Amino acid sequence: MSNHHHKETFITKYVFSTDHKMISKQYLVTGIFMGIIGVFMSMLFRLQIAWPDHSFSIIEAFLGRHQDGGVMTPDMYLALVTIHGTIMVFFVLTAGLSGTFSNLLIPLQIGARDMASGFLNMVSYWLFFLSSIIMVISLFVEAGPAAAGWTIYPPLSALPQAMPGSGLGMTLWLVSMAIFVASSLLGSLNYIVTVLNLRTVGMKMTRLPLTIWAFFITAIIGVVSFPVLLSAALLLIFDRSFGTSFFLSDIFIQGEVLHYQGGSPVLFEHLFWFLGHPEVYIVLLPALGITSEIISTNSRKPIFGYRAMIGSIIAIAFLSTIVWGHHMFVSGMNPFLGSVFTFTTLLIAIPSAVKAFNYITTLWKGNLQMNPAMLFSIGLVSTFISGGLTGLVLGDSALDINVHDTYFVVAHFHLVMGVSAIYGMFAGVYHWFPKMYGRMMNKTLGYWHFWITAVAAYGVFFPMHFIGLAGLPRRYYSNTAFPLFDDVADVNIVITMFAILGGSAQIIFLANFFISIYKGKKAEQNPWKSNTLEWTTPVEHVHGNWPGEIPAVHRWAYDYSKPGHDEDFVLQTVPLKDGEEES
Amino acid sequence: MTAILYVLLAIVVAISIWQIASILNLKSVVATEKDNNVQGILFAVFGVFFYGLMIFSFVKYSVILLPDAASMEGENYDTLYVITMVLILVVQAITQFLLFYFAFKYRGIKGRKALFYADSHKLEMIWTVVPAVVLSGLVLYGLFVWNDVMDTSDAENPLIVEVYAKQFQWEARYAGDDNELGLANVRNIKGINTMGVDMTDKNALDDVPVRELHLPKGRKVIFKFRSQDVLHSAYMPHFRAQMNCVPGMVTQFAFTPSMTTEEMRANDKTIAKVDGINKIRAEKGEDPYEFDYVLLCNKICGASHYNMQMKIIVEEEADFNSWIKSQKTIAQVVK
Numbered sequence: 001m002s003n004h005h006h007k008e009t010f011i012t013k014y015v016f017s018t019d020h021k022m023i024s025k026q027y028l029v030t031g032i033f034m035g036i037i038g039v040f041m042s043m044l045f046r047l048q049i050a051w052p053d054h055s056f057s058i059i060e061a062f063l064g065r066h067q068d069g070g071v072m073t074p075d076m077y078l079a080l081v082t083i084h085g086t087i088m089v090f091f092v093l094t095a096g097l098s099g100t101f102s103n104l105l106i107p108l109q110i111g112a113r114d115m116a117s118g119f120l121n122m123v124s125y126w127l128f129f130l131s132s133i134i135m136v137i138s139l140f141v142e143a144g145p146a147a148a149g150w151t152i153y154p155p156l157s158a159l160p161q162a163m164p165g166s167g168l169g170m171t172l173w174l175v176s177m178a179i180f181v182a183s184s185l186l187g188s189l190n191y192i193v194t195v196l197n198l199r200t201v202g203m204k205m206t207r208l209p210l211t212i213w214a215f216f217i218t219a220i221i222g223v224v225s226f227p228v229l230l231s232a233a234l235l236l237i238f239d240r241s242f243g244t245s246f247f248l249s250d251i252f253i254q255g256e257v258l259h260y261q262g263g264s265p266v267l268f269e270h271l272f273w274f275l276g277h278p279e280v281y282i283v284l285l286p287a288l289g290i291t292s293e294i295i296s297t298n299s300r301k302p303i304f305g306y307r308a309m310i311g312s313i314i315a316i317a318f319l320s321t322i323v324w325g326h327h328m329f330v331s332g333m334n335p336f337l338g339s340v341f342t343f344t345t346l347l348i349a350i351p352s353a354v355k356a357f358n359y360i361t362t363l364w365k366g367n368l369q370m371n372p373a374m375l376f377s378i379g380l381v382s383t384f385i386s387g388g389l390t391g392l393v394l395g396d397s398a399l400d401i402n403v404h405d406t407y408f409v410v411a412h413f414h415l416v417m418g419v420s421a422i423y424g425m426f427a428g429v430y431h432w433f434p435k436m437y438g439r440m441m442n443k444t445l446g447y448w449h450f451w452i453t454a455v456a457a458y459g460v461f462f463p464m465h466f467i468g469l470a471g472l473p474r475r476y477y478s479n480t481a482f483p484l485f486d487d488v489a490d491v492n493i494v495i496t497m498f499a500i501l502g503g504s505a506q507i508i509f510l511a512n513f514f515i516s517i518y519k520g521k522k523a524e525q526n527p528w529k530s531n532t533l534e535w536t537t538p539v540e541h542v543h544g545n546w547p548g549e550i551p552a553v554h555r556w557a558y559d560y561s562k563p564g565h566d567e568d569f570v571l572q573t574v575p576l577k578d579g580e581e582e583s
Numbered sequence: 584m585t586a587i588l589y590v591l592l593a594i595v596v597a598i599s600i601w602q603i604a605s606i607l608n609l610k611s612v613v614a615t616e617k618d619n620n621v622q623g624i625l626f627a628v629f630g631v632f633f634y635g636l637m638i639f640s641f642v643k644y645s646v647i648l649l650p651d652a653a654s655m656e657g658e659n660y661d662t663l664y665v666i667t668m669v670l671i672l673v674v675q676a677i678t679q680f681l682l683f684y685f686a687f688k689y690r691g692i693k694g695r696k697a698l699f700y701a702d703s704h705k706l707e708m709i710w711t712v713v714p715a716v717v718l719s720g721l722v723l724y725g726l727f728v729w730n731d732v733m734d735t736s737d738a739e740n741p742l743i744v745e746v747y748a749k750q751f752q753w754e755a756r757y758a759g760d761d762n763e764l765g766l767a768n769v770r771n772i773k774g775i776n777t778m779g780v781d782m783t784d785k786n787a788l789d790d791v792p793v794r795e796l797h798l799p800k801g802r803k804v805i806f807k808f809r810s811q812d813v814l815h816s817a818y819m820p821h822f823r824a825q826m827n828c829v830p831g832m833v834t835q836f837a838f839t840p841s842m843t844t845e846e847m848r849a850n851d852k853t854i855a856k857v858d859g860i861n862k863i864r865a866e867k868g869e870d871p872y873e874f875d876y877v878l879l880c881n882k883i884c885g886a887s888h889y890n891m892q893m894k895i896i897v898e899e900e901a902d903f904n905s906w907i908k909s910q911k912t913i914a915q916v917v918k
Binding site for chain 2: 057058060061062073074075078148149153154155156159162163248249250251252253257261262263264265266299300301302303304305306307308330331332335338339342343346347349350353354356357358359360361363364365366367368369370371374375378381382385386389390392393396397398399401402404405406440441442443444445447451454455458459462463465466467469470471473475476477478479481482483484486487488489490491507508510511512514515520521527528558560561562563568583
């Protein structure tokens with residue numbers, strides 16, 4: 001591949017780059033900007049739900065015609081929760097997380113000069129960029145952005161008569177997501193091909209770091225499930241614009257009967273959740289992979305149960321494609337299906353439990369190096385357990401009946417996939433920042449960032465379970481219409497205060513991140529004394545990653561504190577000693 | 584304009600954070616032994632915060648939870664719920680303790696070597712099999728409760744009620760003397776016939792359209808749900824009941840009310856909850872609240888989704904019978 005020197009212009013180096021390291025940075029920075037928008041939106045709607053009818057100048061400043069005297073309109077509230085969900089799930093935690101770290105780490109950790117197709121990789125990023133731009137533009141259309149919830153169930157999302165957000169805003173949402181799916185597929189195919197074909201000498205599948213296993217399996221889930229979302233989006237576009245009836249039937253709205261006949265919204269729910277549930281693992285598995293790597297490195301201990309970890313990733317991936325119906329227990333589908341999906345859903349708890357226990361055992365008798373990345377990884381294990389356990393309530397069809405679509409669900413999935421995945425992303429940024437930018441991030445700011453975020457995250461989502469168990473539905477603009485809910489108002493104020501605290505703490509991260517790019521301390525080659533291949537490349541990026549030959553690999557990635565070695569880490573490139581057994 | 588000021592403010596805050604940190608600790612990047620010590624202790628402190636928050640929430644927020652189930656099926660629900668919650672809390676308490684304790688106990692010390700411990704098939708077998716066994720129990724009990732709720736084939740003389748959803752209102756229709764709902768379709772909606780009942784169907788004529796649900800205590804009620812425009816969800820939290828209303832199809836849910844509205848008002852947990860609510864309302868100068876069952880919409884359906892409700896009254900069967908007799912049939916309403 002490209003060992004020979006070729007001239008780089010500004011455009012080919014920084015804009016239309018085919019180098020995986022540059023593309024990874026592009027994904028990260030785009031993801032961070034989308035994240036700022038998504039988190040800021042959550043601050044705005046939390047203000048509304050805590051203090052309905054109260055006038056806020058910040059709402060007046062940002063929401064223009066969608067507010068009245070500093071109070072947002074109900075339609076804008078729904079738009080904010082919709083776009084918050086869409087941006088955080090897809091643009092931050094799918095593209096921002098998986099796009100960044102799959103791109104950065106797959107070639108570096110398997111010993112490849114670049115992705116299998118640098119060109120497709122570049123196209124993948126720019127499609128993602130285009131879809132981000134369209135999504136942001138949709139915020140400014142006359143009637144407001146899409147507002148039917150991030151799940152965009154028709155008929156609400158199909159009929160402009162049903163809500164203003166279902167006009168041009170919804171069209172742009174669908175176009176943006178269709179392009180996003182194309183981007184994701186190009187990326188995923190590239191990851192799969194690269195992992196299968198471009199591993200260096202000696203890098204057997206059973207010697208891959210768990211990060212790579214996680215990215216690899218994630219890409220497979222993406223390839224299997226994302227096309228189904230594309231088909232759902234296309235059919236919805238047909239129903240909206242060309243008069244078909246895939247999802248619509250027997251509708252009377254605003255005084256007239258519409259022509260639709262024979263379709264079913266339940267079909268859309270099936271198509272949506274066939275992607276929607278695996279999507280949870282597309283978000284979560286890369287974060288778990290990153291955590292495996294960071295916990296092992298910073299515990300100075302091998303990851304406990306390496307093969308069980310791979311097995312559980314594969315089991316989770318397989319099961320994730322046959323559990324989507326647990327989002328639809330009360331959708332009106334056949335109750336027998338509810339029984340089947342309960343069974344498959346609770347099965348997923350087993351590999352998840354194995355992972356959690358293995359992380360805890362990895363810490364046991366370690367020599368824990370408390371770098372900011374390690375703090376976020378331990379935080380991830382904590383929120384993964386807290387959020388995962390309540391899945392036992394929601395995954396059980398019988399128990400789901402009364403908590404479905406309440407704040408209990410909101411608390412559950414924010415902890416298990418939202419907070420956990422974002423912790424994984426932060427951990428990855430702190431850990432691999434030196435590999436990306438050749439400089440280090442400041443650890444003191446990292447500590448402040450973690451602790452404020454950790455307190456705020458539990459402060460937000462722990463009390464939220466209780467208002468859900470009080471029967472409070474999600475996506476209510478205000479809870480004042482029901483005197484029954486007067487006693488959750490105080491809890492909502494507590495939650496909003498923690499949310500503002502947590503949101504503001506991210507400014508610490510942003511300051512640390514952007515200023516460290518220019519002013520951070522120059523990185524050493526292997527600052528965390530890690531075993532994996534990326535730390536054998538020079539700090540200054542070179543095209544093709546290694547200036548000379550690609551090193552060969554002789555052992556797995558987790559020989560930390562191995563007896564018989566002086567140092568407490570052994571690079572994967574170090575040959576086995578005479579009589580040394582491979583773990 | 585103000586928006587730009589807010590953004591500028593955030594940037595200023597970010598820069599000042601950086602400046603303060605630079606003065607305090609220039610270029611510190613990799614954790615030292617001192618950091619390990621401090622951060623390890625902070626994990627122990629965080630563990631205390633974590634358990635404190637959990638205990639605080641349970642003590643402080645128990646009163647806002649839903650009172651006892653008001654349906655016979657709901658009682659099974661509550662048992663399963665309690666079992667699951669206890670299990671969750673036990674596992675939560677143990678695993679989080681181990682996590683924070685290990686983070687504290689094994690915080691790094693210079694020169695110490697970690698234990699090289701990569702695998703134990705015995706341990707892994709334990710934490711694969713134990714969850715599997717426990718989950719099997721939960722699944723089986725869950726399926727029993729689910730079937731008990733969803734299977735209505737053995738119901739004797741159930742009351743049939745249609746609940747009808749539209750932006751942003753509920754309506755309902757009782758099946759009348761023949762206990763059979765007449766056909767309906769949105770294409771029949773005209774004037775006062777807001778539910779699109781087919782007036783040529785002889786089963787329809789004795790149907791009773793209402794705007795307030797009355798249910799008899801002790802008799803199984805089978806709800807048939809319809810929607811005329813978008814998805815809605817009929818959520819009756821006190822009865823542990825919920826089902827989506829889907830345009831183009833009829834969905835179903837059933838339960839047997841076990842407590843009249845009066846009995847629920849006299850329930851200890853209800854009294855405690857209502858007292859709490861009325862204290863808040865008194866502070867705001869609002870009228871006191873009296874408990875009522877309620878049906879609310881729990882699927883995003885548009886601007887007034889947050890205010891789509893219908894009152895439910897559960898009463899003794901005799902009272903219910905005299906109430907339903909006093910209502911006009913649809914044949915009397917739609918001429």
